[in-house]
Amino acid sequence: MPAPRPAPDPRDAIGVLGGLGPYAGLDLVRAIFDETHAHADQEHLPVALLSYPGRIPDRSTWIHDHTAPSPVPPMLDVLRKLDDAGCAVAGIPCNTAHAPALFDLLRGYLAADGRDIRLLHIVDAIVARVQEVAPEAETVGVLATDSSIANRLHEIGLEAAGMHAVVPLAEVQREVQASIFDPSWGLKAFSHPPKPKAREVLLRATEHLIERGAEAVILGCTELPLAIPEAVHDASGVPFVSSTRALARALIRETHPAKLRPLT
Amino acid sequence: MPAPRPAPDPRDAIGVLGGLGPYAGLDLVRAIFDETHAHADQEHLPVALLSYPGRIPDRSTWIHDHTAPSPVPPMLDVLRKLDDAGCAVAGIPCNTAHAPALFDLLRGYLAADGRDIRLLHIVDAIVARVQEVAPEAETVGVLATDSSIANRLHEIGLEAAGMHAVVPLAEVQREVQASIFDPSWGLKAFSHPPKPKAREVLLRATEHLIERGAEAVILGCTELPLAIPEAVHDASGVPFVSSTRALARALIRETHPAKLRPLT
Numbered sequence: 329m330p331a332p333r334p335a336p337d338p339r340d341a342i343g344v345l346g347g348l349g350p351y352a353g354l355d356l357v358r359a360i361f362d363e364t365h366a367h368a369d370q371e372h373l374p375v376a377l378l379s380y381p382g383r384i385p386d387r388s389t390w391i392h393d394h395t396a397p398s399p400v401p402p403m404l405d406v407l408r409k410l411d412d413a414g415c416a417v418a419g420i421p422c423n424t425a426h427a428p429a430l431f432d433l434l435r436g437y438l439a440a441d442g443r444d445i446r447l448l449h450i451v452d453a454i455v456a457r458v459q460e461v462a463p464e465a466e467t468v469g470v471l472a473t474d475s476s477i478a479n480r481l482h483e484i485g486l487e488a489a490g491m492h493a494v495v496p497l498a499e500v501q502r503e504v505q506a507s508i509f510d511p512s513w514g515l516k517a518f519s520h521p522p523k524p525k526a527r528e529v530l531l532r533a534t535e536h537l538i539e540r541g542a543e544a545v546i547l548g549c550t551e552l553p554l555a556i557p558e559a560v561h562d563a564s565g566v567p568f569v570s571s572t573r574a575l576a577r578a579l580i581r582e583t584h585p586a587k588l589r590p591l592t
Numbered sequence: 593m594p595a596p597r598p599a600p601d602p603r604d605a606i607g608v609l610g611g612l613g614p615y616a617g618l619d620l621v622r623a624i625f626d627e628t629h630a631h632a633d634q635e636h637l638p639v640a641l642l643s644y645p646g647r648i649p650d651r652s653t654w655i656h657d658h659t660a661p662s663p664v665p666p667m668l669d670v671l672r673k674l675d676d677a678g679c680a681v682a683g684i685p686c687n688t689a690h691a692p693a694l695f696d697l698l699r700g701y702l703a704a705d706g707r708d709i710r711l712l713h714i715v716d717a718i719v720a721r722v723q724e725v726a727p728e729a730e731t732v733g734v735l736a737t738d739s740s741i742a743n744r745l746h747e748i749g750l751e752a753a754g755m756h757a758v759v760p761l762a763e764v765q766r767e768v769q770a771s772i773f774d775p776s777w778g779l780k781a782f783s784h785p786p787k788p789k790a791r792e793v794l795l796r797a798t799e800h801l802i803e804r805g806a807e808a809v810i811l812g813c814t815e816l817p818l819a820i821p822e823a824v825h826d827a828s829g830v831p832f833v834s835s836t837r838a839l840a841r842a843l844i845r846e847t848h849p850a851k852l853r854p855l856t
Contacts (some may be wrong), residue, residue: 332665332701341644349633350625354618357641358784361614367781369613369645377621378677380605380638401596409677413642437596517631520622 341374342579343415343445345406347381348422351519352550352572354379356421359576365589373584376413378406387425388475400430404437411445417582418447419575421550423472426450427479446582451485453578454546454571459489460591461559461567462544467492468569469542471533472549474505482548494540496533503529508551515551522555530555538564547571605638606843607679607709609670611645612686615783616814616836618643620685623840629853637848640677642670651689652739664694668701675709681846682711683839685814687736690714691743710846715749717842718810718835723753724855725823725831726808731756732833733806735797736813738769746812758804760797767793772815779815786819794819802828811835 342360346353357377366372383405385397403425410418425431426449435447458468468491470482483493496504507530508515513523530552534545538561545561546569547553553570560567580588606624610617621641630636647669649661667689674682689695690713699711722732732755734746747757760768771794772779777787794816798809802825809825810833811817817834824831844852 332662332668337669338647347633347636347638350636350639351622354621354625357618357621357643358615361618362784367775369611369780370648370650372611372614372643372645374611374644374646375614375641376643377639377641379621379636379640381633381636382638383602384634386634398596404596405601412676413673511631516633520626 337414339414339416340583341376341413341415342583343407343410343413343418344375344377345403345410345418345420346377346379347384348387348420348425349516349519349551350379350381351554352421353377355550355554356419356572356576359573360579363573363576363580363589364587366587373580373587374414376410376415378409380406387422387430388473391424391427391429391475391479399425400433400437403434407434407438407445407447408441408443411443415445417579418445419579420447420450421572421575423450423481423548423550423571424475427475427481448575448578448582450571450575451482453574454482454548454569455485455489457569457574457577458486458491458544458546461569465491465543467494467541467543469534469537469540469545470495470548471504471530471537471545471552473508474501476548477501482546494537494542496536500533500536504533507555508549515554519551519554527555534561538566542566544569601678603678603680603708604847605640605677605679606847607671607674607677607682608639608641609667609674609682609684610641610643611648612651612684612689613780613783613815614643614645615818616685617641619814619818620683620836620840623837624843627837627840627844627853629851637844637851638678640674640679642673644670651686651694652737655688655691655693655739655743663689664697664701667698671698671702671709671711672705672707675707679709681843682709683843684711684714685836685839687714687745687812687814687835688739691739691745712839712842712846714835714839715746717838718746718812718833719749719753721833721838721841722750722755722808722810725833729755729807731758731805731807733798733801733804733809734759734812735768735794735801735809735816737772738765740812741765746810758801758806760800764797764800768797771819772813779818783815783818791819798825802830806830808833
């Protein structure tokens, strides 16, 4: 019984390097589906999610201490597998992993490997999304991990686009970091559903950033939209910019622009 | 800059042949995460989802008319890609695709191809789950597509395990089929969120099956748990058996039994 072969691979799939964490990867795939203009199964875009969390050591730890186990070889292995599965582009639903010390290495190795897959940068996607939802904004708040804040990951991107970033003061940042990593109530341990405390802390931090002048607030860690799914801060009307949704839209725009849902 | 290589692939990932439909595939991945005993990113299981809906023609149509475009070559291609991505097992979150005319062909071609990946059967998983949640049940209701009902897909599996199946009478079955496929309110077109009408129709059909003696009701199409996420029918206490959750548990049990969450 000779196994049939389909037509050659069109190489138009969207790849997701998941597992960082698992639910954030899932949330990105859902955002890709939600942001696609489709009315039947067959109209949805080809998406590959590889979520191999046990193989990928913590990114923050390695970024700050290169003697710790490196996430680079296993992340590169997943990107190669996505390339093999016919993906034209890939996104990493983890803001922290976009620190130059890690992200630039991944892009460099992919190029050295002769791989065609295009790895998009989440901060480029976020800045584009800020300009869509808050085109007048001059000052933009950032909620993110200690690692991303220390690296000025989002700040540098905003400044390059002519905007100014505000980040939480130290005692508020400690709470934001805990809302992600605390083993008893943080989003890494409890994301489905999140603990109410994580949402409360993040809404308080949002108000703190608005007091400091933020005209839009970036949810600059892919765990954060799991606790704050809404598009706008209820009391102030200040828009939230989900890094997950921003990356989803960038991945669609890059591969199938005609399928991108209009801005809602 | 030589690209680093990680340790050899452990071949312990769970593969999902998604896209049938896209949200049902996503729902299976979420069920795998939810049914895993894990408290940190790194404790979650390796999962690969390939959702290429545009490449896979409608299964029901081909099962009943082999001159229609065949889903077999593209489904086989996805299974090969999952095998290449290090998957030990694969599941197909689409009950209809488990009709012998299609499923047996996929398993046969994989074997002929010398592929190691083990393709689990969703009905085996469902029957095992019925025996977990309703060990005393003799009569089990089935909600499924016209195609699965006509093929007696779930009935044959239940009978082999010593149970008796009840299916909806023709006029109720017409409504069930519409709740999945109707382009203006069915789950294939509106699953996130589902239209209230789809849920109402399915709850009425459930009550109809309970009147006909059902002691448990199988949600035997992976779109159905998107409209009926609860574990038990509220008014009667009769358990629902989600084919999605059943398949998720079978995939975990097959690869990482120690990580399977206890029955809740």
